[in-house]
Amino acid sequence: MAHEIVPAAEEILDREFSVLDHGFVRLVDYMGGDARIVQAARVSYGEGTRTYREDRGLINYLLRNEHTSPFEQVVLTFHAKMPIFVARQWVRHRTARLNEISGRYSVLKAEFYVPQGDHVSPQSDNNKQGRSADPFPADVRERIITSLREGQARAHGEYDALLAGGVARELARINLPLSTYTEWYWQIDLHNLFHFLHLRMDIHAQYEIRVYAETMFEIARAVAPVACEAFAEHRLGSVRFSQREFALLQRALDRGVSTDEELEALALDAEFTKREARRFVEKVRTGKMG
Amino acid sequence: MAHEIVPAAEEILDREFSVLDHGFVRLVDYMGGDARIVQAARVSYGEGTRTYREDRGLINYLLRNEHTSPFEQVVLTFHAKMPIFVARQWVRHRTARLNEISGRYSVLKAEFYVPQGDHVSPQSDNNKQGRSADPFPADVRERIITSLREGQARAHGEYDALLAGGVARELARINLPLSTYTEWYWQIDLHNLFHFLHLRMDIHAQYEIRVYAETMFEIARAVAPVACEAFAEHRLGSVRFSQREFALLQRALDRGVSTDEELEALALDAEFTKREARRFVEKVRTGKMG
């Protein structure tokens, strides 16, 4: 079945979705959608797909059972613009095919990222990687933002001055900051996009890449809505219990244990450490790990 | 820290572990072990690893939080011999580097696989892919095994005859059966090996590849015991609940629901289909999906 045209995807083709202050994501092209996944699955699993007359049922069956190759038959091409420090995390996903603007071939545009408002925060107390959920007071934020802007303006001026002096582009750019915007074409299949989204939509991912992931998930929903819904249900919103945690969960259900204190006591009783016990209770209550 | 020597791994280097009737796996070489994972993690996460003075704690933290790249720093090289139909499933893991014997360059050894005893079974009633847990009666099994052996002997004879007649090796081999044994060097990093094992040690994987996966897991335990234990706890033995299942689980705990009937009723009440409800109950009881 050639050229699966997905109306919702056609509608957003080339539309720029703004991200952060100067960034964006747009869908350049796509190949396949929910129907392609089903088509590929019926090629692979023929007999075994008879029970699922509805595509929704089949797609959910595939995702639940980690039959991932049909999802690889859907491909999306994005054009995105993001700060370099975001690109540096993003590029670690090796299963994509990308084309980035070159600071050797071209003069780089002078656009820089500064965090806004609520996102200017101190180091988190309990999250080793990230920022606190509580931002700085407004006046402190202003000073930080001003300091960042000034540094960017100076770096930009120095870049321009070096270029004006004829310095090779590949050298002139070396003092540009990580907050400088770059852009690329980024093409990936849906299965590997799901893996990227699972990691980068997570609360532990840095905010600045999270917002790109969230935007791309919305775009993917336009291309393959049923697959994305199955992904949200079976992966994004899923909660995984380790072997010991699961055994504890079974015991909790058997004994009708329901309060935090009872759960924690049951855990300690099963030789969980204090830290493990608290992690378990938090997982049961919120679905998240601390 | 160079050449991490792991005594338990040194001991099993080159030892042949028999698999099936004529197959084997042996560890040819390895690079790194638990200490390499920790070393790589401390390079990456520096500050953030201070809390974990013990390697065990750090390795578990990494696996729980899907910080997978330190595990990629451990590499294992296996030499394995397996039936071609097993190799055909195995080769689908694209992150490995392999060297297989060639039926164009060489004459292939005439060794073939026949299933034994308990593993000669009819099609499963409830597992779309696999065989029933209940094998055929002994006399039926014998007839099947005899039929398979005779087919293999004839195919072997015809292969030899074609070769004796000077037919090109690349043509003579085309009627050899999928039960013919092949062999290869298969090299992979620990993170991707874990992914392979997660899929191929699963009860839904075909028995004949499962036994190879189980053997390789034992070998990996000798190379990186702490990492393998963490993998067993957080992946192999883990149970994942989908978003709706998790919400239901929380409700079951709150209400002190414990019997199968109560769980099923709660599920139907939350608008699960009958099939979904039964799947949920089975997951809670056994940790497995139907």
Added chain:
Amino acid sequence: MAHEIVPAAEEILDREFSVLDHGFVRLVDYMGGDARIVQAARVSYGEGTRTYREDRGLINYLLRNEHTSPFEQVVLTFHAKMPIFVARQWVRHRTARLNEISGRYSVLKAEFYVPQGDHVSPQSDNNKQGRSADPFPADVRERIITSLREGQARAHGEYDALLAGGVARELARINLPLSTYTEWYWQIDLHNLFHFLHLRMDIHAQYEIRVYAETMFEIARAVAPVACEAFAEHRLGSVRFSQREFALLQRALDRGVSTDEELEALALDAEFTKREARRFVEKVRTGKMG
């Protein structure tokens, strides 16, 4: 630029191109074409593409200078049916995404490959891997083909008998021959397709996979004709001289050396071995290595 529609590709979408006796390749879908390559290159190389106003010039520049990522922005999805022994070589290209029919989920169709006419040959004398260019006499060929067909018919009969006896599909299929046809969806980007074609269109590749590669090259020509022409010119038809061979070539040109004997003497004089000298002369005359 969304949904680059390539008329020549639209025309062949879903058309079955027969290969061998029962095989085929058809183009299921494609994303991008020559214009996408140019678009991606202009994103990457901005300034540096100014000199190339014509797409043809730019595409050739990219290929000549091994700027391969723009070519990765074109993706093709094929549906192909080939004998398993061909699939086994084909699957070694790990950069593709494939979905193959499953002998666990389904009953496999009983179609088998037999070589025809000119392709039924003895082992080559000078090509370690392949068959001789001179086939067997007609009567010998007939006997070989008959022998192969009979083996296939028997294997098919035994497969059917096992299935009729209720044997699990995953077991019944183990004695099916490597000449059994299988089929898959195979999706790959143009850069990696070029790498596959470079290896599998080569005279040293087995005939049975070469004909698939040749067919896919013709299909690719419909999708991205300029890129394919550049590939033919700069890779397929290219000739590579090693460091020493190139130095010898320069000397041959300087001295106006032109006959095979003179070339060979010059090589021996430069301390080439007899084998190397003959390889050099053959390369100069034919563009190929022995």
Added chain:
Amino acid sequence: MAHEIVPAAEEILDREFSVLDHGFVRLVDYMGGDARIVQAARVSYGEGTRTYREDRGLINYLLRNEHTSPFEQVVLTFHAKMPIFVARQWVRHRTARLNEISGRYSVLKAEFYVPQGDHVSPQSDNNKQGRSADPFPADVRERIITSLREGQARAHGEYDALLAGGVARELARINLPLSTYTEWYWQIDLHNLFHFLHLRMDIHAQYEIRVYAETMFEIARAVAPVACEAFAEHRLGSVRFSQREFALLQRALDRGVSTDEELEALALDAEFTKREARRFVEKVRTGKMG
């Protein structure tokens, strides 16, 4: 054959090879060497390797004929420290496995790269990407270097100030320059390392990554000297002629053509454009493209 110990590699394990002003490469570990390549090849090609009794002959045969998988059986782990703008080009090689220091988890060390002496140059006239071979006069260079250092010192001061103010590390780092040093463990198989070296040792690669590639090539020579020599002969120092260029070359040999003018005339006569003709002559004379 386990644990191939290569004395020359053992000797350089963990030794720091300085690169640029503050960078380095060191070999952390390796698995296999020339003997592993031969061992893997004899597994694959059995019969076909009989002619090559000497490992050198076999390894050269493999590389010449693009039998690359035996080379994948050798793996090297490097620990390297390089400026971020170099890391950004390096990370594009997706077949490696890496672990980089994190600016979210840790405070980044304040070390920055400035080009020295001969390498402070204007934009090249004839190389779209790179710098001119002729550096700036000494006084101009000094001013450029001073300007870069001052920018780095200011960015460093601002980073420290933000950290002192408690700003989250993941935000404080966003104005650090691309000249900041980072470090990682980078692990790759020899075949893919050869591909990296082929691209990054090329004169068109930026100087700052070229020196890393050259250093890693020397390290690889210690691990697998015969393979590296074959790579140098058959890839690094090789010269590739396109289809039309090769036909022209054959004609030039036939006619005893030897001067630049004669070669150019012959090319124009074969309907080469002026640019193509000059590129051909330069290739014949120097082995390089313009």
